[in-house]
Amino acid sequence: MSTRTPARKYITANEAVACAARLARVEVIAAYPITPQTTIVEKLASFIARGEMDADFIKVESEHSALTACMGARMAGVRAFTSTSSQGLEYMHEMLAYVSGGRYPLVLVNVCRSVALPWSIWGDQQDAIQQRDTGWIQIFTETGQEAMDMVLQAYRIAEDHRILLPVMICLDGFIQSHTEELVEIPDQESVDSFLPPYDPVVTLDVDNPHTISMGGFGKHYAAWRREQQAAAEKAGEVIVEVGDEFARVFGRHYGGLIEPYRCEGAEAVILLMGALTGTAREVVDEMRADGQAVGLIKVRAFRPFPVQSLRQALSLVKAAAVLDRDCSWGYGGALATDLKAALYSLPNPPAMLNFIGGLGGADVSPEQMKYMLDKALAAKKGAPSSMEFIDL
Amino acid sequence: MKLKEISREELFRSSYGCAGCAAVLAVRLTLKVLGRNCVCVVPANCISTVSCYYPQTPFFVPMTVMAFAATGAALSGISAGFRRRGREDISVVGFSGDGGTADIGIQSLSGAIDGGYKFIYICYDNEAYMNTGIQRSGLTPYGATTTTTPAPCFETESKKDMLRIVAAHDIPYAATACTSYPLDFMQKVARANRVNGPTYIHVLAPCPTGWGFAPDRAIELGRMAVESGFWRLVELENGKLRTTHKPSRRRSVAEYFAAQTRFRQLSPEQIEEIQRNIDRRQAAGQAFSATG
Amino acid sequence: MKKSIPGPVSRAGNIPTRMGSWSTIKPVLKGKCNFCLLCWIFCPEGAISQDEGHRQVLFNNEECKGCGICVRECPTGAIEMAEPEQGERP
Numbered sequence: 001m002s003t004r005t006p007a008r009k010y011i012t013a014n015e016a017v018a019c020a021a022r023l024a025r026v027e028v029i030a031a032y033p034i035t036p037q038t039t040i041v042e043k044l045a046s047f048i049a050r051g052e053m054d055a056d057f058i059k060v061e062s063e064h065s066a067l068t069a070c071m072g073a074r075m076a077g078v079r080a081f082t083s084t085s086s087q088g089l090e091y092m093h094e095m096l097a098y099v100s101g102g103r104y105p106l107v108l109v110n111v112c113r114s115v116a117l118p119w120s121i122w123g124d125q126q127d128a129i130q131q132r133d134t135g136w137i138q139i140f141t142e143t144g145q146e147a148m149d150m151v152l153q154a155y156r157i158a159e160d161h162r163i164l165l166p167v168m169i170c171l172d173g174f175i176q177s178h179t180e181e182l183v184e185i186p187d188q189e190s191v192d193s194f195l196p197p198y199d200p201v202v203t204l205d206v207d208n209p210h211t212i213s214m215g216g217f218g219k220h221y222a223a224w225r226r227e228q229q230a231a232a233e234k235a236g237e238v239i240v241e242v243g244d245e246f247a248r249v250f251g252r253h254y255g256g257l258i259e260p261y262r263c264e265g266a267e268a269v270i271l272l273m274g275a276l277t278g279t280a281r282e283v284v285d286e287m288r289a290d291g292q293a294v295g296l297i298k299v300r301a302f303r304p305f306p307v308q309s310l311r312q313a314l315s316l317v318k319a320a321a322v323l324d325r326d327c328s329w330g331y332g333g334a335l336a337t338d339l340k341a342a343l344y345s346l347p348n349p350p351a352m353l354n355f356i357g358g359l360g361g362a363d364v365s366p367e368q369m370k371y372m373l374d375k376a377l378a379a380k381k382g383a384p385s386s387m388e389f390i391d392l
Numbered sequence: 393m394k395l396k397e398i399s400r401e402e403l404f405r406s407s408y409g410c411a412g413c414a415a416v417l418a419v420r421l422t423l424k425v426l427g428r429n430c431v432c433v434v435p436a437n438c439i440s441t442v443s444c445y446y447p448q449t450p451f452f453v454p455m456t457v458m459a460f461a462a463t464g465a466a467l468s469g470i471s472a473g474f475r476r477r478g479r480e481d482i483s484v485v486g487f488s489g490d491g492g493t494a495d496i497g498i499q500s501l502s503g504a505i506d507g508g509y510k511f512i513y514i515c516y517d518n519e520a521y522m523n524t525g526i527q528r529s530g531l532t533p534y535g536a537t538t539t540t541t542p543a544p545c546f547e548t549e550s551k552k553d554m555l556r557i558v559a560a561h562d563i564p565y566a567a568t569a570c571t572s573y574p575l576d577f578m579q580k581v582a583r584a585n586r587v588n589g590p591t592y593i594h595v596l597a598p599c600p601t602g603w604g605f606a607p608d609r610a611i612e613l614g615r616m617a618v619e620s621g622f623w624r625l626v627e628l629e630n631g632k633l634r635t636t637h638k639p640s641r642r643r644s645v646a647e648y649f650a651a652q653t654r655f656r657q658l659s660p661e662q663i664e665e666i667q668r669n670i671d672r673r674q675a676a677g678q679a680f681s682a683t684g
Numbered sequence: 685m686k687k688s689i690p691g692p693v694s695r696a697g698n699i700p701t702r703m704g705s706w707s708t709i710k711p712v713l714k715g716k717c718n719f720c721l722l723c724w725i726f727c728p729e730g731a732i733s734q735d736e737g738h739r740q741v742l743f744n745n746e747e748c749k750g751c752g753i754c755v756r757e758c759p760t761g762a763i764e765m766a767e768p769e770q771g772e773r774p
Contacts, residue, residue: 027476030469056472061503065465068458068500072433072469075456078476080469094459103691164690202689204431204454204470206482209696213456216446216692224692231690395721402730405747406699409728411706412751417728444694452697574725600751608752611726 006250007185013144013176016183017083017109017169018043020151022053023191024107026081028073030058030066034088035121036173037111041083063088067095067108074104075212077203079155082106085173086113086127093131099166100135101228102213105158105198106166107151108136112274112325113173114360122361123173125274128302129326129334135228137167137235138302140273144183147171149252152186155195156242163235164201165228170302172275172325174361186250194249236304257306259298260313262288266295268376269314272323273299273335276364280323283369294373299335307342314343319351319379321372325358332356332387340385351376352385362391393579399424407450408442412607414571414597414614415439418516419487421574425581426512428453430483433467435497436460437489439516441523461496463488464504467511475509483512483585490517490531493594494552498530505561505590512584513592515554518599526602533622535666536654538602546657558592559628565591567627567636571598572614576625576637583627596623604653613651620648621670645670703729707750708767711743715762723754723763 011019018040021029029048031041047053058069063084070080084092089110099106114120115127128138137157141147147169154167171177202210216224240256247253262284263269270280277298284296297313299306314320324333331337336354343349355372358364368390403423409416415438423430432455434440440457443450458466463486471484488497493515501513520538521527528538530552541547558566565587569577577595584591598613600606605613617623618639625637645667649655655663704710711723711732717740724732724741731747732754743754745768755763 028469028472030465030472056476058468058472058509059503059507060465060468061499061506064461065468065500065503068462068465069469069472072466072471073473073476074469075466076470076473076477076479078473080473095462098459098462101691202693204456206429206431206454209428209452209454210689210693211444211449211451211455211457211696211698212691212693213458214444214446214449214692214694215440215457220446220692224690227690395725398725400734403697405697405730406702408703411749412753413728417726420728420730421725446692447694447698448701449694449696449698454696606752608756610728610751611753611757 006187008182009185010180011144011183012039012178012180013147013171014039014111014178015043016144016148017151017171018047019185020148021081022047023186023188024152024155024195025079026055027078028056028058028070028080029082030060030069030080031082031084032060032063032066032088034085036113036123036177037083037085037088039177040109040111063091064095067092067099070106071095071099071102071104074106075204077198077200079198080106083109083111085111086115089127089131090115093134096131096134096136098213103164104166105164107154107158107169108166109151109169109171111173111177112170118360120360123175124325124359124361125170126326128168128170131168132303132334135165135232136303137165137232138170139167139239139300140170140302141176142275142277142298144176144181145252146254147176148183149246149250149254152191152195153242153246157235157238159198160238161201163231163238165231165235170274175275190249194246232304236301236306239301254300256309257301258309258313259300261296261298263295263297263313265293267293267318268321268373269295269297269317270321270323270369270373270376271297271299271335271339273302274325276323276358279364279366280369283366283373287370287373292377294377302335305338305342310339310342311346314350315346317350318381319353319376321353321355321376323355323357323364323372327356348381351379351381351383353379354385354387355390356387357390359391364390393575393582395575398578399427401427403428403452404450405452409438410601410607412600412610413438414599414610415516415518416442417571418514418595418597421571421578422485422514422581423453425578426483426485426585429481430485431455431470433458433463433470433484433486435463435488435492437487437492438518438523439487460492462500463492463497464500464502464513467513468504468507468509471509471511480510484510485512485514487514487516490515490519491521491529494530494554502561505558505563505592508589510588511590512581513590515592515594516597517594518597518602520602522599522602535658535662537657538654543657554594555626555628562631563592564589565629566593568594568596568623568625570596570614570618570623570625572611572618573625573637580627605651609651616643616648616651619643620645621674622648702746703749704746707748709750709765710745710748710768711754711763712766713740713762714764715760717741717762718760720759722757722759726753726757728753
């Protein structure tokens with residue numbers, strides 16, 4: 001652990017993320033404004049304007065171009081950063097797949113927000129979930145501290161030569177992005193010791209010329225895709241590894257792919273991703289104090305999906321209440337449906353209760369979480385799965 | 393610039409381009425000027441379609457395939473990356489087609505010029521979406537048939553004037569060219585390469601497959617386009633427009649149209665009308681118009 | 685240790701397939717080449733090279749697609765398209 005005293009400041013998760021990009025010695029930033037992401041790039045622009053950060057801020061006319069420009073910077077061999085939300089992430093969609101298929105280790109912060117229509121600037125996780133199959137590693141965070149720490153870890157994960165995949169760090173719009181909390185900002189020297197300079201495998205190098213990001217047919221295409229899947233699966237191990245290494249340097253540990261909370265002997269658990277976990281912790285504490293056998297699983301990595309960790313954590317549980325701030329229309333919440341698939345073939349799997357809530361910025365109250373857990377406690381193993389919209 | 397002084401090194405070879413493809417020629421000529429100290433960005437277009445199917449790659453310099461709408465932004469990002477690495481000596485060049493420039497990529501191009509990074513954006517213009525099978529683009533000229541403006545109809549809108557569009561951005565250097573005038577084109581590439589900022593070169597590249605003429609006439613067709621006043625060779629430097637080549641002989645647009653099949657639907661009256669428009673625009677010396 | 689490169693990447697200028705097979709007829713010098721180099725500059729394929737010693741151009745049949753631009757653009761009409769004789773074919 002570092003012997004230096006880190007700074008502690010009341011800042012928003014957005015500012016924390018901007019600090020992380022600065023500490024990661026990002027050299028190229030390209031981003032386009034969208035609520036609730038905007039203050040991240042404002043902060044970065046001001047770091048550069050005040051000479052506190054040595055980076056190029058590329059002025060772009062759209063998110064599509066922002067991500068493309070970052071990919072271009074990566075092709076030239078430098079570390080790049082972008083962030084967006086909602087429609088901006090949707091607009092990047094084409095380039096998201098370019099970046100992952102081209103194996104560019106970019107880091108993007110998505111400040112989760114609902115997707116139009118119906119139009120809303122407020123938070124849910126539909127935007128990130130709609131990019132689930134673009135090949136990005138997706139990690140959801142709960143606090144400003146975790147968001148900052150995960151941006152630093154994301155560069156380590158993405159740039160690991162066994163991985164070389166882009167990482168999307170998700171934080172919840174407004175709950176994290178616009179709420180100040182006490183955040184420990186590490187010193188540069190410690191970050192440098194944790195995060196070495198970018199060591200690209202291939203660049204647009206005039207002395208060692210390659211055609212990169214090219215096309216191919218049949219077996220070549222399939223081989224690249226199999227490689228990509230293997231790297232995405234491997235990322236599960238590397239996320240855990242990097243998390244442990246981060247804890248050694250900075251003393252903060254977030255549990256790897258999932259963070260089970262008070263799951264010992266739990267009959268019912270609530271599963272969710274992102275900032276609402278804080279509320280769920282309190283509800284679980286209260287219900288435990290009442291003698292009820294409930295627990296919580298915070299799912300941190302959504303891609304790669306932590307299949308083994310979840311199977312292990314849920315093997316003895318009677319029922320799982322899954323809160324999704326998103327929906328795969330015509331099926332159900334993305335976390336719930338993926339979880340069902342992960343538990344397939346588990347002998348005697350838990351009953352699955354899917355709650356769709358917190359859409360379009362709706363609050364999910366402790367009472368609602370207690371309602372979900374009560375329902376799960378009452379459910380019988382083997383009961384058919386259910387789905388319910390709780391905001392109504 | 394003299395033919396004898398031009399590099400003999402071939403840096404773009406054995407693509408799957410059609411025989412007589414002037415777009416392929418445009419890439420070859422550009423790389424003769426820029427040499428090995430350059431990197432290329434090629435979005436969806438004929439050039440990427442006829443190149444770069446693993447393991448075959450006709451580019452002897454670093455190159456990347458890019459999303460259709462993204463050329464400008466990619467050039468900015470790569471240029472920024474090289475700037476950070478102290479490698480501003482490396483030329484960053486994009487080869488985008490007419491649709492990739494005037495239609496789907498125009499926003500990214502506009503943003504990139506506005507962004508101010510050093511790059512050369514080359515629009516090779518074969519006047520339709522050729523690799524997908526000759527669909528009309530914003531640069532298909534009035535009167536041409538394509539598979540989306542099929543006979544007995546034809547394209548009813550005039551060609552977008554890209555030079556005026558980029559000029560409106562206060563771009564430091566822009567030019568039009570044609571592959572039939574290689575020295576003129578290559579000189580413009582060399583000039584663009586000396587500019588420390590965004591540059592744009594619009595090179596007309598006759599397409600045997602899409603325009604309907606025999607491959608061996610690809611050079612002749614470009615010459616006819618210029619000699620008929622259908623296309624002009626100009627250069628815009630710091631806001632000043634200059635004609636770089638005045639054709640010594642003047643042909644009628646009817647002669648140019650007759651040499652290809654795509655204008656067959658036009659009646660003599662319609663062709664006369666086009667001729668009158670060209671004459672009028674030339675007489676007026678339309679400042680930024682490259683067409684006519 | 686050599687880094688393995690993931691994803692769709694190829695060494696620049698890797699051209700195992702030559703396109704010369706597209707055409708059976710190839711340019712042949714029949715008349716006097718005045719070494720003006722117009723055919724050389726106009727060849728889209730870069731399949732013409734310069735023989736400085738003999739002051740004439742050479743045709744690379746392996747890469748020539750037979751478009752015939754060189755024939756049409758030659759100011760002295762010195763080039764013709766022809767079936768290469770046995771042994772000349774790539």
